[in-house]
Amino acid sequence: MVAFALSSIFGADTTEELDLSGAWKLSLLSELPIGTTGVVESLDLPGEIQHHLMHMGFVPEARVVVVRRAPAGDPTVYSIDGFEVALRRDTARSIRVREYEAK
């Protein structure tokens, strides 16, 4: 559906991910609801911050789980490679992900 339409537009990269089975759609990390998983597509942040995040594991194809939001609703705790890191919405908004919808 929409997800498929999107994935055919951004098809080039996603075809190799088909073995992960499930429907994908493009989204921003900040928009993913709690408990969902996203696969990092790209980051668009100032150089040093982007660099820092990538060395922490936020690289394309990495899976990010949205764990919980802080009591005030922001920042949000994400889990990547088994460790947890909190990002403010402003930062998470600059990370594009493909949302994974489990069957």
Added chain:
Amino acid sequence: MSSCCSTETVDFPLEPRVAGKIRTVALVGPPNSGKSTLFNRLTGLRQKVANYPGVTVEQRVGRLNGIGRSDLTLIDLPGIYGLDSYSEDARVAIEVLHGQMPGTPVPDAILLVLDSLHLRRQLMLAAPVLALGLPTLVLLNMSDLMEARGGSVDSLALAQELGVPVAKISATRGAGLDAINQFLNRKAEPEAPAPTRIELPVVGNPRSYRQWATGISTRTRYKAPLSSEWTRRIDQVLLHRLWGPLIFLGVVFAVFQVVFSIGQPLSDGFGEILNGAGAHVGGLLGSGWVESLLIDGVWRGVASVLVFLPQILLLFLFIGVLEDSGYLARAALIADRVMRSIGLNGKAFIPLLSAYACAVPAIMATRTIENKRDRFATILVAPFMTCSARLPIYMLMIAAFIPNKPLLGDLLGLRAAVMLSLYLLGFLAALATARLLKSSILKASSAPFILELPQYRLPTVRSLGLRLMDRGKVFLRQAGTIILAVTLVLWVLSHIPFHSTLPDSLIGRLGQFVEPVIKPLGFNWKIGIGLLTSVLAREVIVGTLGTLYGADPATQSLGLQAALRHDLTLGGAMALVVFFAFALQCTSTLAIVRRETNSWRWPAAQFVYMGILAYIAAFATNQIILNFVH
């Protein structure tokens, strides 16, 4: 407190480097992987450790005494994620490893410390570090915790994959450290084994690092421990939308309440012992000027500060538990909304929290903040946070002037509440100042907040004990040096000219000279002298008051608290603590700000600004209490 962050210096061996011979070893690893704990183990030195990333911001050097290799030098480096990071602390590590740090030789070998609870990601750092081509030993730290919590990894397979030896260790327990000795001895032999060829990913590409690391952890059958499950469950409560902030407040209340309800009797008892000892020695000396100098002058002054040791240790016991367990990172998360609303960098939170102990290491810890303007703003507001040097004067005044009444039942007493308000006052002043700076001279775009949440750990008795011992030593050293010297000088000045009464002595005349300036705040001339001497360090005021009231015949027979009640109004007493909440009475802080900002302009402006604020706030406090209370 200058002594709270002193480092022991170690000279590097001057002999030229010999191939295959190890002289200098560097500890490398990601933030919060336990390098400093291991450093302390291996060298027998003490440097600050806690369960959150970014505690070490400078290279530290020590001899490998802990494993009997005092001929070798160990360098502890700040945690890094890669070898091309940007922040100041990461740059230090990278410069040392590349041999670009003046005065520090290129390390001959590397101990790569990885946290085995998060091995998959931590392995990403192995790629650039192994690419340096130095003899390397990979240490899987906290492997006892990993295995106890159901994780596992095939360390032999890992050694084959990486082409270097791998050892499982536990830095907190000191287990597995003989592997380090074996590694160092083996590498010291001239015929080092030919390096195994291994595949390393493209240098400088995090994506390929990650693929490489994931591949290796799969092939070595790495199974992450289940502890993250527990951490998540605890966080469900501690970061709960409603319970989270409530528990946070409850924790803060409880800490202050216990410092008073349990700490105060301890301090009082300790004070009686100190006074008893003084009286006993005084009795042996007989009455004369020696007795007057030693007992009424020096001992009264020094003891009046020493009395607070139990309460300060108790407070640091709590801070230690909060730091080592990993709760502080959660507190940072809860408080981030406030930090952001004033435009402070999210990373500023941890330095500001550590400023509750002492502003000096806090100001050094701002090096983790990449943005220079954000860093300066944090440096400038850090001294507003209530450091432990303010505690003696707070506790003295509160015990002397605030009745011991319950406020919220058993949860919070009036004394604890006043103490809490003073902490809050400092915090609010920091926020307001930050806001002012960020909207004027230090304007910068909002910086991101990237905070790693460490897994919860049970604090060890050893680590808490070491912390308290260090804190106690700092406090005692301060009392034995600066405060001792100041009380000596004060006693002499209060007896010149000979046979003069206290108001006619040199110190009395100096005090009366400054008195008109501080009279509107409700202070007398003795407080004025205290304000002058406490520019050296805040706790000096208590020693000064102890000596001056001890030298005054009118109050000599009273305890310090009673003497103060005899001499000051409630307004003056509260104005004094408010003054200390704001004023920058600390030469060590001024010196470190000068060093970190590279100019005298910043510390001078900070001193004047905080001084003016202190004066105005103390004046307002005194006037309000005079006019509206009673």
